[in-house]
Amino acid sequence: MSGIVRYGSYVPFNRIQRSAIGGGRGERAAASYDEDSASMAVEASREALRELPQGAEVDTVAFASTSAPYTEKLNAATLQAATNLPKSVTALDLGGSTRSGLSALLAGIDMASAGRTVLVAASDVVVGAPSGPRESGGGDAAAAFVLGGNGTEPIARLIGRASCTEEVLDVWQSPGMPFAKQWEERFGASIFTPLLVDTFARALGDAEVAASDLSKVVLDGTNARVFRGFMRPAGLDPAQLADGMAGSVGRAGAAHAGLTLASALDGASAGDRIAVACVADGVDVAVFEVTDAIDDGRPKHSVASWIESKRDDLAYTTYLKWRDVLPFEPPRRPDPDRPAAPPMQRAERWKFGFVGSRCNRCGNTNLPPQRVCVVCQASDDSTMEPYADSECRISTYTLDRLAYSLQPPVIGAVVDFDKGGRMLCQLTDVDPDNVAIGDELEMTFRRLYTAGGVHNYFWKARPRR
């Protein structure tokens, strides 16, 4: 039976305190100035793809988000390239609703049932109007799932599901609107609570389990008021509820149901049954049963470990600047050049996949790939060498206060890889006062800048999280 073969999550390094926004408890996760929903989807996907079981070869990629970096240009293609998946994949972008993350997961399982192996990544950067509830209650994060069926043992099988779709004006954003709006929440609750009760019951019926059989229930949606009148009619006990991470991450849009499911899977044991519900423009409910394979299928980072690894003092003005909400004085430097399509195409394996070359003659590695080896000058005699998951350390570094950046200073480092090779690259997610030669780093996929509407993605190094 089809289900989740592997999963991964990603919560960015920065947090902003709600007290700094103007009220509320706890903190929310904030994508850095060099992250967007596509780059975070890559980070979560790398977690899910790191150790696929034998026989699982991803042939479909789906990206779900309400904050896709491009409205036209396939964001799933960026995901494919950055994760070095084969070009023969089927790729699609989904969006339109924060429910699209869970819908994509269900659709992916359907595809898995038809014999496909599917990577679904849901990711969102949630930007609300300043001092509004979406700004403080939202969060930025990503979750990714590899879905499979025949031949690979899932870590969690889909045992039941139900959906409902409702044409209703709840949350909306049309082109040109800087922020989404939401209708009065009492109205939304009056529509959605009964729909959730019904859909949830149908899903449990499909799974042939009782509410009391569920070890965890993930409840996610645009409107928390929906759930107030749901627990009792559904026969659920508050102890069954999965932590929605409202105080540590915030609701991460289309990623949130998946992120919460990932967190539930982090703590799950074989035999556990987990229901996931997402309420936005209707309802999706999925019921999973965790299998014996769970212990072999956990990602390198749990959701909790991402949450724990943080810098939590992001200034509100900095946050607004990062989200392009607050105009600011640019550095007295030229704007960065728009990257050009043909050079990007030629350098695709390097730029997106972070693949270097290894000289077949002397074994030296060249970053970026070189036709002529920098050590032995052998020509056109090398093999592609993946570097994205290679560990590295700072050979030397500098703080560049003159270079263009949304977050000066640029920290430029000469980075030496443990398996050979050197490159000069930017550091990110690091305190400039707390960098030292010898620091251990790992690579992360980032959006360096946007120029002429073109997002310039490349890799940076960050302290190991």
Add this chain to the structure above:
Amino acid sequence: MASKGICDRVAIVGMGCTKFGEHWNRSASDLLVDAVQEAYGSAGIEPDNVDAYWLGTTGSGISGLTLSEPLKIQYKPVTRLENMCATGSEAIRNAAYAVASGAYDLVMAVGVEKLKDSGFSGLTGSAPPGDGTESGMTAPANFSLLAPAYAEKYGVDLETMRDVLTKIAYKNHYNGARNEKAQFQREVPVEKINSSPKIAGMLGIMDCSGVSDGSAAAVICRAEDAHKYNDNPIFIKALSFVAGPSEGAKRQDYDFTTFPEVVESARDAYVQAGIEDPREQISMAEVHDCFTPTELVLMEDLGFSPRGQAWKDTMDGRFDLDGDQPVNPDGGLKSFGHPIGASGLRMMYEMWLQLRGEAGERQIADPKVGLTHNLGGAPGRCVSFVSVVGL
């Protein structure tokens, strides 16, 4: 590498150099007219006498028209060239080889840069369309990598390192204060250098060369013709130029305490000029002090100081104007300013003045052999030029 060189076969018989600085009321064309006409006058020649021109500029114009148009050069070869910050020196090298070949009898090497029209801080350049994977680091950031690496390798504590860098800036401003063509003609107190706003790593604004506008020009002919034009010509002993394979940015064994390109270009130049002991035989030098740690490392790469000793020689005053081996007597890039395409020619202009005893307050006693060193790029990825000139 085995350059045969053109030792004593080519002479410089006239030079011109504008004041460097913020020339808000002067275009690149104006600066070229000023420098070239001064050089014509210096050599006592008319434009008609010049057979060909080499114009170095990194971004203030393209093609030979950049020079021929403002000066109304009458249908003659004008080559525009570029080799990063060593552009001006490349103009000299190519012009000198042209007369040495016999193809021309009298040529000019000209350099110009108009940096202050951009409205930006520091250098800007237009790279060809790219894939967007460059590090995006600025020149001061790249060169700032030298300081901590040097300090670490030779056990110099960072406080002492700061003093060494400050001494270099102080010295070059001291020299520039005695130069009416320098961009900055004032001595700068040590405290001001130490506390200047940070730009990159340990480098403050006062560790960086001046961003400026300027132009300089040289009239060049074969040695046997030199006295036709000038009673006091200077003679080229060596011209060396090296472009590195950019290893330092790619190989883990590069440690950011040297420029291999400089070491090689110096070795080659010394062979051409018959210099065996540069520390003793070179009377004075103009070197590429784009940032203070660059000058420190150059003292070792050029063989003026043993490895690990340049910081001591610097502090001991060896490279001061009245020291045993004055370096950047005209103020260097630091104080004279750095209009890219003109800088290599400006360095030669100081050799011209010093060797002919025309350097006024800055005059070094009886110099015999001078060296100019010009660098472009960044540590680990650069081009380097070395010339040796003398009487």
